[in-house]
Amino acid sequence: MALSSTIFQFAVQLADVDRGVYESLELRVAQHPSETPAFMLTRLLAYCLEYREGIAFTEGVSAGDEPAILVRDLTGQITGWIEVGQPDADRIHRGSKVAADMAIYTHRDxxxxxxxxxxKRIHRAESIPLYSFERGFPESLAKTLQRRNSLSLSVTERQLYLDLNxxxxxxxxSEQGLAQSAQ
Structure with missing residues (x-):
């Protein structure tokens, strides 16, 4: 019998001063049995940091050819492709060709x-940002994780101030680019 996902609820207060985004969000985030809490929290942070109209979590690891997060315009066209973790070059290449905006968020080095x-050949590699947090950050967040969570996230000059429960x-x-690695 297959294990089912664990559902976490987040009441999020988002204040992204860098982008001028101020929102109150009620999110339900499914943690697949093969996901670590750090990966799931990186998905949640990526969603908040990329938040805009049309953003949605996908089925993630359950849907092999979709990224963790997609952004669609009102016509259903994919405009944003956000990968989480350590996606392979083929996924990055495919996502960069499908969407005008592409980003990667990693909880790893x-x-x-x-x-x-x-x-590896990656379409528009020079324009793909790779974002990462300080070492051990998502893991330290995971220690305070509950099934129902209160999250306040403020972003100023790429510094994250977060209150979790x-x-x-x-x-x-931190932001790095993939251009140095692609042909």
Missing amino acids: PAQVIAQCAG GQAFETLL
């Missing part, structure tokens, strides 16, 4: 993602 893409956290969101 970004050098691993870049190394995995080294020498009454505990304060802070990290810098």
